[in-house]
Amino acid sequence: MTRRSAAFLPFLIALPLALPSAPAYADGLDMSHGEAVQLFWKKEEVYDRNAQTVTLTGGARAVRGDTTVDADTLIGYLRKKAPVPGQPAPAPTPADGKSASSNDPMGGSLELYRIEARGNVHIYNQTDQGWGDRALYDMDQGVMVMTGKHLKLTTPQDVLTARDVMEYHSKTRMSVGRGDATVTTNDGKQVKADVLVSFSKPNDAPAPAQSAKPEQAAADSSNPMGGGSSKLDRAYGWGHVILRTPTQTATGDRGVYVFDTQIARLIGHVHVTQGQNQNNGAQAIVNMKTGIATMLPGTDSPIQGLVVPNEANSSQAPK
Numbered sequence: 001m002t003r004r005s006a007a008f009l010p011f012l013i014a015l016p017l018a019l020p021s022a023p024a025y026a027d028g029l030d031m032s033h034g035e036a037v038q039l040f041w042k043k044e045e046v047y048d049r050n051a052q053t054v055t056l057t058g059g060a061r062a063v064r065g066d067t068t069v070d071a072d073t074l075i076g077y078l079r080k081k082a083p084v085p086g087q088p089a090p091a092p093t094p095a096d097g098k099s100a101s102s103n104d105p106m107g108g109s110l111e112l113y114r115i116e117a118r119g120n121v122h123i124y125n126q127t128d129q130g131w132g133d134r135a136l137y138d139m140d141q142g143v144m145v146m147t148g149k150h151l152k153l154t155t156p157q158d159v160l161t162a163r164d165v166m167e168y169h170s171k172t173r174m175s176v177g178r179g180d181a182t183v184t185t186n187d188g189k190q191v192k193a194d195v196l197v198s199f200s201k202p203n204d205a206p207a208p209a210q211s212a213k214p215e216q217a218a219a220d221s222s223n224p225m226g227g228g229s230s231k232l233d234r235a236y237g238w239g240h241v242i243l244r245t246p247t248q249t250a251t252g253d254r255g256v257y258v259f260d261t262q263i264a265r266l267i268g269h270v271h272v273t274q275g276q277n278q279n280n281g282a283q284a285i286v287n288m289k290t291g292i293a294t295m296l297p298g299t300d301s302p303i304q305g306l307v308v309p310n311e312a313n314s315s316q317a318p319k
Contacts, residue, residue, distance in 0.1 A: 072119030142170035193237030262289040
């Protein structure tokens with residue numbers, strides 16, 4: 001086990017994972033597409049040769065492109081680099097674990113494939129931010145999982161919160177909130193469910209004169225927060241689904257909401273309330289832009305409603 005300390009430095013400093021031959025090792029620190037991960041720490045760096053981990057303490061940071069992960073402690077999981085086709089295999093590591101051609105304590109033949117963040121986790125890019133107590137990012141799968149209290153992910157358009165677990169799957173642009181999950185839009189509309197799965201649209205393609213290189217586009221797609229802010233396309237909810245607008249609340253067992261049209265479909269034990277009016281049924285189409293809900297009958301359950309006289313003439317009453 002190798003330890004290095006930087007406890008008395010007043011600022012975060014770059015982690016030289018390969019001491020005199022840092023560029024050689026940095027080439028292996030990529031997130032599937034070759035872009036190097038820069039690591040920083042304030043206090044101590046511990047390399048465990050047996051566990052193949054490097055632990056950064058006292059406030060640590062990992063940076064890839066425009067995405068940054070800050071936490072009290074960062075743990076990097078390492079593995080041997082696969083040989084590159086057409087290139088000679090690296091020289092074998094001596095018994096003492098050191099490279100024969102450098103002072104690199106890790107042998108210069110390892111790559112970072114997973115990052116674990118513990119304590120006051122904050123992941124962000126220029127537009128989006130996420131918070132949690134603990135996070136695990138798998139670079140091969142492009143999946144980030146956050147746990148802890150007050151889980152939160154924000155974009156310029158909306159806020160996603162969850163009680164138990166929050167996931168982000170970059171390859172499918174899917175976000176998952178588990179446990180009292182909620183999406184709140186900037187204009188006050190809200191979708192809640194026990195489990196909420198939302199999908200983002202692909203980022204807008206760059207202008208022809210500024211087209212990104214193919215390798216850069218691939219690298220951005222594996223970024224845990226993306227290369228920029230993504231607009232939500234739709235959200236699916238399971239268990240105690242609740243849709244709220246400033247004037248109306250609709251609930252059901254499961255549902256789907258399309259953000260562009262602001263139309264939702266609820267299925268199972270549906271209740272739509274507005275003021276003191278309430279309609280119950282098996283299904284409903286809810287237009288959250290106009291506030292109009294259309295009740296649909298089920299095979300065995302008729303539509304039932306309660307209409308209070310002084311609100312019966314409301315143009316936004318459920319149908």
